[in-house]
Amino acid sequence: MHERTVRANISTGIVEGFTRDGVHRWRSIPYAKPPVGRLRLRAPEPAEPWPGVRYCHGFGYCAPQQRRYTVVGVGKHQPMSEDCLTLNVVAPEKPDDSEGPLPVMFFVHGGGYILGSSATPIYDGAALARRGCVFVSVNYRLGMLGCVxxxxxxxxxxxxxxxxxxxxxxxxxxWVRDNIAVFGGDPDNVTIFGESAGAHxxxxxxxxPDAEGLFARVISESPASGMVSSAEAAARIAEQLADLVSPGGGSAAAALMSARPAELGRALETMIQRGQTDMPGAFPVGPTFGTDYLPVDPVTAMAEGSAHRVPLIVGNNADEGRLFTRFLQLLPTNEPMIEKLFARTDPEERRRIMAAYPDYPSSAACVRLGGDFAFASATWQIAEAHSRHAPTYVYRYDYAPRTLHWxxxxxxxxxxxxAVFDTYHTTYGALLTAVGDRTSARRVSRDVQRRWREFTRxxxxxxxxxxxxxxxxxxxxFDRRPRVEYDPRAVRRRAWEGFTLAES
Incomplete structure (x- = not known):
C-alpha cells in the first residue's frame, strides 16, 4: 500500500508518484515520444506535454526483447512495447537542505544490448537515494530497434x-538537465553509471560529442568488450540482416519499418547464433563509430584526448566468466569456443595471449580467459586510455558470499x-548470506556505496x-579485506594490449 502521493511539475506537465520507505518514487516518466510510426529507427524526439496529471505509480513497458534470454528480473513478465522511452526517479523524502541540491546518479541497465529493463527489482535505487542523491534509471531501445x-x-x-x-x-x-532540479537534484552534478552493456x-x-556537458562523472562497472563496430563492419551486418527481414529482395528499409518487433527479434537471434559459430563473443549489437554521431572509436578517442575529460571509475569482477559457464553460454569460456575466437587472430597475437594462461586448456584457464576477453580487457584498455587525460580510478570486485562460492x-x-544497490539488506540478500558471511557482505556493501557516493559528490x-x-x-x-594492489594480473593485462575492442 502506498503511504501517500507526491507530485512534481516538470517541463511536460505534472507527474504524480508515491512516497514509501523514506523516498519519493516516480515510475515510467516519458522523456521521448513513442518511437513508432515515422519515428521508428529515427532519432528520439522529446516527449510532448500532457494535460492534467500523469500518474507514475507503476512501471510501464520495457523495450521489446527475446524472452528466452531473460534469466532474472521482471523482464520475463513485464509488458513490452516500442513505447518504452521512459525513466524513473527516486529522491529522498527529507533531503538535508544544508547540503543544497543533491548529486544525481543516472543508471543505465545492462543486458548485452538485447535485453533488460530499468524496472528490474535490483535496480530500485532507494538505498542510494536515502544516502543522499537523486537516482534516475532509464529505458532505451534494444536489439534491432535501437542497438543494431x-x-x-x-x-x-x-x-x-x-x-x-x-x-x-x-x-x-x-531531460535530467532540464527537470532534475524539481526533484532536488543538481543538473550540474550528474554521474552516469551502468553495468555490463550499460557500463559499455x-x-x-x-x-x-552531443553528450558534452550533460554529465560530470562516469562509473563503468564491468564494461563489455567486442561490442563496438566500424561503420563499414556494421554495413556488412546490416546487409545480412536485410536478407533475413526482406528475403524476397524488396526494400529492406520498408521491411524494417513494417516488421513486428518479434520478427526483428528472431532475425537478430539468427545473426547472434551465426556469430557464435564463427566468432564467439562478438555480437552484432552496440555502438558504431565512423558516423557523425560517434566519429571515433571510444577507446581511441580517450587515448587521443578528444573524449570528454571527466573523472572515471572503471573496473570488473574477479570471476567474470563463471556466470557464462552456467547460464547465457554466449561467451568463449570453453576450449572449442576459444579456439574459434582465435581462429582469425594473428598467430603472434594468439601466442601472446595464450602464454598468459599456462594451464590452458584446463576449465579454470578457459573461464579466466573468457572473462578477460569479455570484460577485463575492456577495463584495462579504457583505464590505460582515459587516465592519460582525466582522473581515472580502477577497481576489482573480489567479494562473494559463501553460498556463491559453493x-x-x-x-x-x-x-x-x-553491493551497489544494497541487496544484502533485503530478503534476497538474507538468503544469500543464510549460511553466514552476512556481516562481511554488508561491510563490503557499505564500502562500495560510500565510495560511489563520495565520487558522485x-x-x-x-x-x-x-x-x-x-x-x-x-x-x-573490494573484498573482506579491502586493499590496493599495483598492476595486479599484469601478465594478463599486457597480453591483451592492442587486442581491439572494435569489430572492423
Whole structure:
C-alpha cells in the first residue's frame, strides 16, 4: 500500500508518484515520444506535454526483447512495447537542505544490448537515494530497434539513423538537465553509471560529442568488450540482416519499418547464433563509430584526448566468466569456443595471449580467459586510455558470499550490483548470506556505496584509493579485506594490449 502521493511539475506537465520507505518514487516518466510510426529507427524526439496529471505509480513497458534470454528480473513478465522511452526517479523524502541540491546518479541497465529493463527489482535505487542523491534509471531501445546499426539501409522514403540507443540516452540526460532540479537534484552534478552493456554505453558516451556537458562523472562497472563496430563492419551486418527481414529482395528499409518487433527479434537471434559459430563473443549489437554521431572509436578517442575529460571509475569482477559457464553460454569460456575466437587472430597475437594462461586448456584457464576477453580487457584498455587525460580510478570486485562460492560462481559478472544497490539488506540478500558471511557482505556493501557516493559528490572515491596511471596502475580491491594492489594480473593485462575492442 502506498503511504501517500507526491507530485512534481516538470517541463511536460505534472507527474504524480508515491512516497514509501523514506523516498519519493516516480515510475515510467516519458522523456521521448513513442518511437513508432515515422519515428521508428529515427532519432528520439522529446516527449510532448500532457494535460492534467500523469500518474507514475507503476512501471510501464520495457523495450521489446527475446524472452528466452531473460534469466532474472521482471523482464520475463513485464509488458513490452516500442513505447518504452521512459525513466524513473527516486529522491529522498527529507533531503538535508544544508547540503543544497543533491548529486544525481543516472543508471543505465545492462543486458548485452538485447535485453533488460530499468524496472528490474535490483535496480530500485532507494538505498542510494536515502544516502543522499537523486537516482534516475532509464529505458532505451534494444536489439534491432535501437542497438543494431542499420543506417546503411536508409532510403529517402524510409530514413534510418545511427546509434539510436546512444541518442536515447543523450535525450534522457537532457531531460535530467532540464527537470532534475524539481526533484532536488543538481543538473550540474550528474554521474552516469551502468553495468555490463550499460557500463559499455556510459563509457561510449565519453566519446559522443552531443553528450558534452550533460554529465560530470562516469562509473563503468564491468564494461563489455567486442561490442563496438566500424561503420563499414556494421554495413556488412546490416546487409545480412536485410536478407533475413526482406528475403524476397524488396526494400529492406520498408521491411524494417513494417516488421513486428518479434520478427526483428528472431532475425537478430539468427545473426547472434551465426556469430557464435564463427566468432564467439562478438555480437552484432552496440555502438558504431565512423558516423557523425560517434566519429571515433571510444577507446581511441580517450587515448587521443578528444573524449570528454571527466573523472572515471572503471573496473570488473574477479570471476567474470563463471556466470557464462552456467547460464547465457554466449561467451568463449570453453576450449572449442576459444579456439574459434582465435581462429582469425594473428598467430603472434594468439601466442601472446595464450602464454598468459599456462594451464590452458584446463576449465579454470578457459573461464579466466573468457572473462578477460569479455570484460577485463575492456577495463584495462579504457583505464590505460582515459587516465592519460582525466582522473581515472580502477577497481576489482573480489567479494562473494559463501553460498556463491559453493555454487561455483564466486565474484562473477554483475555480483557488484548486490553491493551497489544494497541487496544484502533485503530478503534476497538474507538468503544469500543464510549460511553466514552476512556481516562481511554488508561491510563490503557499505564500502562500495560510500565510495560511489563520495565520487558522485567530489569526483574522488575517497582516501586510500589512488588514481590510476601508467606508472603504478593502482587497483582498489573490494573484498573482506579491502586493499590496493599495483598492476595486479599484469601478465594478463599486457597480453591483451592492442587486442581491439572494435569489430572492423
Amino acid at each position: 546499426e542499420l543506417s546503411s539501409l536508409s532510403t529517402p522514403e524510409h530514413p534510418i539513423e545511427d546509434n539510436l540507443f546512444l541518442r536515447d540516452l543523450v535525450l534522457a540526460l537532457r 554505453a556510459v563509457a561510449t558516451l565519453l566519446a559522443v 555454487a561455483g560462481l564466486g565474484a562473477t559478472h554483475a555480483m557488484e550490483l548486490l 567530489t569526483g574522488d572515491p575517497g582516501p586510500g584509493w589512488p588514481a590510476y596511471d601508467t606508472d603504478d596502475r593502482a587497483v582498489f580491491v
